[in-house]
Amino acid sequence: MNTHSDNKYLIACHQCDALFDKPELKQGQSAKCTRCGCTLAERKVDSIERSYNWSLAGILLLMPAILLPIMGVTLAGQYHHASLFDCILVLIDRGFFMIAVLVFLFAIAVPVVRLFGAFYLTYSFKFNKLKPSLLYFFRAFHHLDNWAMLNVFMLGIVVSMYKLIDDTEVSVNMGLLAFILLLISSTMAIAALDHDYIWQELEAEFAD
Numbered sequence: 001m002n003t004h005s006d007n008k009y010l011i012a013c014h015q016c017d018a019l020f021d022k023p024e025l026k027q028g029q030s031a032k033c034t035r036c037g038c039t040l041a042e043r044k045v046d047s048i049e050r051s052y053n054w055s056l057a058g059i060l061l062l063m064p065a066i067l068l069p070i071m072g073v074t075l076a077g078q079y080h081h082a083s084l085f086d087c088i089l090v091l092i093d094r095g096f097f098m099i100a101v102l103v104f105l106f107a108i109a110v111p112v113v114r115l116f117g118a119f120y121l122t123y124s125f126k127f128n129k130l131k132p133s134l135l136y137f138f139r140a141f142h143h144l145d146n147w148a149m150l151n152v153f154m155l156g157i158v159v160s161m162y163k164l165i166d167d168t169e170v171s172v173n174m175g176l177l178a179f180i181l182l183l184i185s186s187t188m189a190i191a192a193l194d195h196d197y198i199w200q201e202l203e204a205e206f207a208d
């Protein structure tokens with residue numbers, strides 16, 4: 001899975017393991033494996049710019065996504081709005097402590113870290129503020145990719161828990177819309193990021 005091999009001059013196909021000389025790619029170009037045809041490497045167009053814009057949009061959506069009501073519920077005959085934050089408090093209150101922690105981690109903490117991470121990286125590239133610590137930062141950031149889809153899954157759990165606990169009518173609210181947009185922004189910010197390009201630039205600048 002790791003296209004960032006230890007060898008600076010070779011690249012292995014992740015489908016069939018064929019070895020190739022590392023291609024020099026221009027923006028928008030991609031290299032395909034001659035044996036199985038899968039993509040070896042690609043240079044995305046305007047990767048820094050696009051990732052910067054999406055991460056900025058995501059950061060702006062954070063507060064509304066967490067604090068605006070994600071759904072309306074009727075509790076004991078009374079209508080309530082509940083934000084994502086309220087849902088976590090309710091989960092704690094009802095003794096679903098582990099689920100509350102998981103929801104917090106994957107619906108709030110991980111997206112926040114990814115968005116600010118992508119923002120910090122692309123900001124540093126965009127405004128030419130590269131420093132050696134970015135190499136370590138990006139290495140750590142890279143690992144967060146594995147957790148990407150869990151926040152969608154977690155939101156599903158929140159909504160279904162709420163239904164289970166309260167057996168109420170649930171309606172969709174602005175907070176949920178903000179949250180969905182936030183998920184889209186954070187997914188796009190990461191998808192636009194050209195990992196090969198970032199490695200290449202950082203290594204050229206700082207690797208020993």
Ligand SMILES: [Zn+2]
Pocket residue numbers: 013014015016017018033034035036037038
């Ligand atoms: Zn191949």
